[in-house]
Amino acid sequence: MRYQRAEHPLKLNGLAAAREFFAGCLAESDPKIERLWVAHLDESLNCVHLTDHVGDEFGTDFPLRSIIADAANHGTVGILLAHNHPSGDPRPSDGDRRATRRLACAAEAMDCQVLDHLVFGGAQCSSFRQLGLL
Template sequence: MRIQRAESPARLNGHEAARRFFAQCLSEPGASTQERLWVAHLDQEARCMQLSSHDGGVGEVEMPVRDIIRDAARLGSAGVVLAHNHPSGDARPSEADCRATRRLALAAEAIDLMVVDHLIFGDSDCTSLRRMGLL
């Protein structure tokens, strides 16, 4: 897991802003050969307070629900935006993606944390679980 503090807080106030922000994160070297999950913790004004990444394998990345909830409680996050890539190029969420996101949303509810969106990036497309009605 890699954690970095946003120097000049990016504002992730909408789908397009989040898509652009995470597209830059996922363009790092090696990002297309394995799945990587990015978690942006947001304040009340949708500014990124902390950004972390979690490496996965070729076909999956584990969603560290406990770590995300712990970090949110420590930071006082109002919300989180998640993003990960699919090395296969297919931006459609897998059943495992949907289950893990629902599990996080249920845990987040207990501490009044909003899962704002979960974006999945493919070769030339980006899918939003929020826009699909899955959040």
């Protein structure tokens, strides 16, 4: 796992801003390796903390506990997730759906909301919010 400090003020207010930001994050990495990016946002939708979790060609861990701990430590109001599928298929897998639901439930208990989870496959991107999964 790698932590990065977000440039302030990095405002991620909406799907277009999130898609552009995370596409840039993923563009700098090997598309054959799955990576999960987690952005923690404040009440103004400014990114206050950003983490990068590197997996392999088969997937990456979904570190629910560390995401929730980071949310508590940073006073997170909203969480944005993004990861890539090395297969090139941008559709969320069943495992993606389960993990995101678990995170959304845990975050809700802390008055925090999972705002969206973007799945990139090649040049395409799926949004859990647009698909009605959040």
